[in-house]
Amino acid sequence: MKMIIAGGGTGGHLFPGIAVADEFLATNSENKVLFVGTERGIEARLLPKLGYELGVITGAGIKGRGTWGQFKSAMLLLNGYAQSRKILKEFQPDIVLGVGGYASAPLLLAARGMGIKKIFIHEQNAIPGLANKILSRFSQRIFISMAESAALFPEGRTLLTGNPIRKEILWRFQERQRKVGDEFRILVFGGSAGAHRINLTMLEALPHLAAVRDRLVITHQTGEKDCEEIRAGYQAQGVKANVAPFIEDMAAAYGAADLVICRAGATTIAEVTACGKGCIFIPYPYAADDHQRKNAEALVNKKAGFMILEEELNGEVLAGEILRLKANPEALAEVERNARSLAHLDAAQVIVTEMVRADL
Numbered sequence: 001m002k003m004i005i006a007g008g009g010t011g012g013h014l015f016p017g018i019a020v021a022d023e024f025l026a027t028n029s030e031n032k033v034l035f036v037g038t039e040r041g042i043e044a045r046l047l048p049k050l051g052y053e054l055g056v057i058t059g060a061g062i063k064g065r066g067t068w069g070q071f072k073s074a075m076l077l078l079n080g081y082a083q084s085r086k087i088l089k090e091f092q093p094d095i096v097l098g099v100g101g102y103a104s105a106p107l108l109l110a111a112r113g114m115g116i117k118k119i120f121i122h123e124q125n126a127i128p129g130l131a132n133k134i135l136s137r138f139s140q141r142i143f144i145s146m147a148e149s150a151a152l153f154p155e156g157r158t159l160l161t162g163n164p165i166r167k168e169i170l171w172r173f174q175e176r177q178r179k180v181g182d183e184f185r186i187l188v189f190g191g192s193a194g195a196h197r198i199n200l201t202m203l204e205a206l207p208h209l210a211a212v213r214d215r216l217v218i219t220h221q222t223g224e225k226d227c228e229e230i231r232a233g234y235q236a237q238g239v240k241a242n243v244a245p246f247i248e249d250m251a252a253a254y255g256a257a258d259l260v261i262c263r264a265g266a267t268t269i270a271e272v273t274a275c276g277k278g279c280i281f282i283p284y285p286y287a288a289d290d291h292q293r294k295n296a297e298a299l300v301n302k303k304a305g306f307m308i309l310e311e312e313l314n315g316e317v318l319a320g321e322i323l324r325l326k327a328n329p330e331a332l333a334e335v336e337r338n339a340r341s342l343a344h345l346d347a348a349q350v351i352v353t354e355m356v357r358a359d360l
């Protein structure tokens with residue numbers, strides 16, 4: 001069978017798509033996958049390294065733009081629609097899966113226009129974005145990651161699968177064997193692009209952590225822009241830190257961490273629950289419909305994570321939370337257990353099985 005996976009833009013949309021693609025290819029060596037995304041998205045950088053082909057179309061968001069911006073977006077989407085029809089005609093997919101991001105709407109609309117039956121979407125977040133709400137009207141099935149979003153889609157068509165996790169994280173993740181007296185290891189990362197506010201707040205937190213400075217080992221992903229400044233900031237304050245713009249090996253990074261400080265993007269949430277990590281979530285406050293806060297709250301309400309909102313965030317508050325958890329391994333262990341109990345480790349298999357067997 002042949003499948004097109006449409007979408008991307010950020011890691012949070014692309015990585016679940018890759019997890020589904022890997023699973024689809026593993027189930028039958030004759031299967032073929034084509035990704036469709038935009039030139040500017042993370043897909044253009046990552047997919048070639050993984051050996052996947054990418055069809056490129058134009059696309060853009062509509063929400064939250066002025067009239068001229070909306071007009072330009074509409075033009076890009078129309079162009080993307082025409083390009084999608086061409087790609088669909090050439091590749092002739094049996095299945096089309098939208099994973100969110102700018103390319104997913106034009107491709108799925110074109111697929112519907114061409115009478116393709118097996119059209120599916122996957123929603124990673126607790127609150128769906130505008131595109132997935134529209135696409136859900138004609139998708140055969142809507143795979144959701146969090147029970148909370150079922151009520152926001154057409155009744156009876158959602159399936160709670162969880163958010164597919166890359167196999168290298170599922171297979172290679174190994175919990176560090178902690179010993180009494182070990183250093184306290186913190187992983188800081190801000191979604192696929194890094195988070196400027198988290199970067200700066202970590203540096204502000206360091207003076208408040210002075211008493212335990214020698215007991216900390218920090219791994220900090222900053223995104224491209226802030227890397228040098230943040231690395232210099234740790235050095236100036238004499239704190240051991242491994243600072244990088246992007247972490248390729250997230251399995252190792254999760255495995256080594258006693259505490260994770262991160263945004264609350266949906267794929268981050270899926271991974272930290274799969275790895276059973278205690279996290280302080282700092283949701284990105286400008287995400288559409290404040291969905292990162294909802295993502296984080298879904299865990300916090302089940303005692304499976306901690307949250308600091310940006311409006312309450314400063315170096316002292318963050319340091320206070322780090323010190324509290326460092327001194328209280330039981331609280332951290334309870335959150336780790338609860339987080340693990342929320343994981344959906346078989347999301348990719350469930351989605352592939354459902355798409356292949358859908359009788360249409």
Ligand SMILES: CC(=O)N[C@H]1[C@@H](OP(=O)(O)OP(=O)(O)OC[C@H]2O[C@@H](n3ccc(=O)[nH]c3=O)[C@H](O)[C@@H]2O)O[C@H](CO)[C@@H](O)[C@@H]1O
Nearest residue numbers: 010011012015124191192221246247250265266267268287
């Ligand atoms: C600002 C914004 O609107 N972000 C959205 C975007 O986030 P974003 O793309 O940041 O997505 P997530 O936090 O969900 O996922 C980040 C992904 O990047 C990977 N990673 C991250 C850092 C690194 O150094 N190396 C690495 O591989 C993580 O392992 C994870 O797989 O898409 C998500 C999924 O729809 C949404 O929930 C987020 O709200």
